[in-house]
Amino acid sequence: MEPKIVYNEDCGNSPKTQLLKELNIAGANKNTNFITRHISETICCEVVGGEKIHGEKDVINTIKQADPIIQLEINNIITHGRTGAVNGTISTENNSYGFCHVYNFTGAGKTAKIKKITIYIIEE
Template sequence: MTKITVKPDCGNAPKKELLKQLNIAFAKANSDFLTDIVSDDIEWDIMGDQKISGKEQFIRKLEALKSEKVSELILDRILTHGKEGAANGIIKMQNGQEYAFSDFYEFTGAKGAKVRSITSYIVRI
């Protein structure tokens, strides 16, 4: 079971909640939720690793990540403004490795939109 730690906030920002749920879904390998929340033309740039274009490649990457089990997700900050958002924190893996991450998101629109792009910075700590 994955332990989830999220710093409390005002709870009055729908996009912050969306990004919180998105990060939890990544940690728990919930590919159904993630597939529903991204646009068909999703772009995911994992800096220094690879760039993923389109929902089909996104789904393949999610399937590949399922073998890497997360033991804990610590979400430090979630920020949103208009069509953009960001989240950072620490991911602890079951194999003992730990990573600091910072993700930047662009939505398809300012209200109730899907995620159109993700830029991920991941550093082993």
């Protein structure tokens, strides 16, 4: 069953904004093919106060093993140059989490890949 996705219709006014919206939806759907196309092979994901995941393969394995998401609500997407951020709420069968993901890209261009994600997450 696919998760319910909730977001503002104006979340697609720039290529990077659209990419971050689609990337978060792909994560909720465990669409690892989409994610792999948009992250660097040397990506680093850091959960603040938790683990660091290095490399495309480990990031994809972590996504595959995560609890299924039943709802993703995206509240805001902000991008500028080589950085971007998305915040909202993720719900699983048993828990709900507020999150903010801060993205660093390999460059400022619209085809730049994601090289680092800093993840802030708290159970609600």
